[in-house]
Amino acid sequence: MIDMDKVNVEILEQLQSDGRLSNAKLAEHLHMSETPCWRRLKKLEESGVIESYQANLNRRKIGLGVMAFVQLRCSDHSQDATREFQRIIEDSPNILSCHNTTGDDDFLLVIVARDLDDYSAFVDSVLRKLPGVASIRSNLSLREMKASSRLPILL
Structure with missing residues (x-):
C-alpha cells in the first residue's frame, strides 16, 4: 500500500x-x-495505483446507443465451466464489466451494443452460449444520468 x-x-x-x-x-x-x-x-x-492511461469515449458518438445491465445465474460452477465463462467474458469487447455478485444472480454485466437488434444478436450468439448459464435477465438503460470512471481518493 x-x-x-x-x-x-x-x-x-x-x-x-x-x-x-x-x-x-x-x-x-x-x-x-x-x-x-x-x-x-x-x-x-x-505500485499499481495507476494501472494505465486511456481516452474516455462518448459511446453514442461512436454508434453504441444501447447499454444493458445483465444479470446471469449459473447452474454449473465447475472449474472448467468457470474458466471458459471467464475467457468468453474477457474476449467480448461489448462487455464493459462483469462482476461476480451476491444475491439471487451470480454475475452482473454491463454491455453495450449499436441498437436493439445488435443487442439481441449478442444475447443469442454470446450470452446464451456461455457455459452453465441458467438464466439471463436484461435491464436496458433508458437514460444515463451519470457515467464516470473517476474514483474518490481518500486520505
Whole structure:
C-alpha cells in the first residue's frame, strides 16, 4: 500500500481530470519541481495505483446507443465451466464489466451494443452460449444520468 498523502491525492485527481497532462504541467499544478513530481508519478505507476492511461469515449458518438445491465445465474460452477465463462467474458469487447455478485444472480454485466437488434444478436450468439448459464435477465438503460470512471481518493 502506497502512502496517500495530499500530494499523491492531488496527482491522482489531476490525472483523472486530464490523463494527457505532461509532467511539467503536473508539477506546475502541484507547485513543485519536475523531478520530485516525476518520481512520485513513477512510484504511483510502479505500485499499481495507476494501472494505465486511456481516452474516455462518448459511446453514442461512436454508434453504441444501447447499454444493458445483465444479470446471469449459473447452474454449473465447475472449474472448467468457470474458466471458459471467464475467457468468453474477457474476449467480448461489448462487455464493459462483469462482476461476480451476491444475491439471487451470480454475475452482473454491463454491455453495450449499436441498437436493439445488435443487442439481441449478442444475447443469442454470446450470452446464451456461455457455459452453465441458467438464466439471463436484461435491464436496458433508458437514460444515463451519470457515467464516470473517476474514483474518490481518500486520505
